[in-house]
Amino acid sequence: MNSLYIAFNMLRRTLLQKRGFLIYLLIPASLVSLIIGVAGQEKHQVDIAYVNMDRGPLGAHLVQELMLIPDYSLQEAASEDDIKEDVTKQKVGGAFVIPEGFSETLLKGAEPQVDMYQLSVSEAAVTLKIALDSILSGYQETVDVHRKQGLQEIQLQAAVEKTLSQINKHQVKARVTDLNLYVNPSMHLVIGFMLMFMMGVVNNTISVIMEDRRLRTMARTFTAPVRSIEIMLGNFLGSFLVGTLQVLVILIVTRYVAHYDYGLPFFSQFVMLEFFLLASMGIASAVAGLVKNASNLGMINSLIVTPTCMLGGCFWPITLMPDWMQKIANFVPQKWVIDAIQRMAAGHALSQMWMHMGVLTLFALILLGVGTVILNPEDAEVG
Structure with missing residues (x-):
């Protein structure tokens, strides 16, 4: 007591x-x-700047697919110089540039080049690189399948655009299960x-x-x-x-x-x-x-x-x-x-x-x- x-x-x-x-x-x-x-x-979205200089359907579709990823917030820039400045001043977590003739390069069977900009190696930049490679790999496989059918250039482009329209429907989706195993x-x-x-x-x-x-x-x-x-x-x-x-x-x-x-x-x-x-x-x-x-x-x-x-x-x-x-x-x-x-x-x-x-x-x-x-x-x- x-x-x-x-x-x-x-x-x-x-x-x-x-x-x-x-x-x-x-x-x-x-x-x-x-x-x-x-x-x-934690910040759930990372700001990503981009410039799309491609006039074909694949460049626009690439941007659209990346916009559907919840981890990224895409911001279109006026020029490549603006992107470099934003990355240098750390206004964005990463950036990429879709070059001119991107769709034509893919339709010809060649491997396209998408330039990425990052100030340092980060999780956002690495996951963006993985997402870009995955989407580009899917484009190449789609073009290769249609090319093996012996389609001409105009027919090939029409077939690819038809495939893209079906992809846009996203009839098959993946469900990500968060098991909360990270700290x-x-x-x-x-x-x-x-x-x-x-x-x-x-x-x-x-x-x-x-x-x-x-x-x-x-x-x-x-x-x-x-x-x-x-x-x-x-x-x-x-x-x-x-x-x-x-x-x-x-x-x-x-x-x-x-x-x-x-x-x-x-x-x-x-x-x-x-x-x-x-x-x-x-x-x-x-x-x-x-x-x-x-x-x-x-x-x-x-x-x-x-x-x-x-x-x-x-x-x-x-x-x-x-x-x-x-x-x-x-x-x-x-x-x-x-x-x-x-x-x-x-x-x-x-x-x-x-x-x-x-x-x-x-x-x-x-x-x-x-x-x-x-x-x-x-x-x-x-x-």
């Missing part, structure tokens, strides 16, 4: 005040939603900033403990039949409750207001974030026992929160770091929760994340034990 009294007292001093409500609930949810709006949402490429960034805000609860716990030291509230509490482990557990539970409410608000806002698709169930993500919160509280407990002066609180972000977030992959994928840094990342909780959430977004079940949950629990237990041992409630603030 002593721990519960301390926990509710911490809740009263944080969330039940206007400043605490803004810092721990409203601001984190708003900033994570802003990050999603800027970099989190949103912006996932690590959104989750990373969410974890960084959750680590702010660490500062909350330490600042409350430092205030109790300064005002000798903790010393007076310790004179009563209250042990140091009960004091630490009460601060632990209070911060955990604040962090849980923060997690719920962020998830609800980002999922149902910002409509961000994490690719995994709400409950699974909430459970993993709760385990990370446990580990964060363990860090707070250990650091609170070490920090003896409130002036040292500013060093916590530079020595604990920021470095561990960088190592854990909150700002960039861990695979981009050297091997030795990837090994060190195993000793920070951010790495384990990001890896678990990405695995579940790729199709794994929550029950398969037992190792990740176990490691995060060990973080919490070990660090909470360290904090309990080194905490001296009877001491006042040093300095």
